Amino acid sequence: MAFGKFETTIVPSQFGETFKVNTPVVFKLNDHLETGTVTKQLKNSAVVEIDETAENHQLMVQSNGVVIVNYKHMKKI
Incomplete structure (x- = not known):
């Protein structure tokens, strides 16, 4: 049995194409608007x-x- 970290390639859906790493976004969480970075x-x-x-x-x-x-709940800033 092998243990360790497995690297897999994750292909984002079509909605995720606009939210690359380091993209600033806004989203709603618990009825409050929050900002962050992917x-x-x-x-x-x-x-x-x-x-x-x-x-x-x-x-x-x-x-x-x-x-x-979820990508559908985010917007680019």
């Missing part, structure tokens, strides 16, 4: 590093500053 693309969503503000301190603590957001 750090990794997945098939139908992206890992987004949230921009820290005074209002989202609790979210930053709970999520360690990252969330997964």
Whole structure:
């Protein structure tokens, strides 16, 4: 049995083509608009590093500053 990190190529869906890594985005989370930067693309969503503000301190603590957001729920800034 082999253990270790497996590298697989993830091909984003057609919605993800406009959300490359380092793209600044805006999205709604818990009825609040948040901003962030795409750090990794997945098939139908992206890992987004949230921009820290005074209002989202609790979210930053709970999520360690990252969330997964569906491409359909994001817009480029």
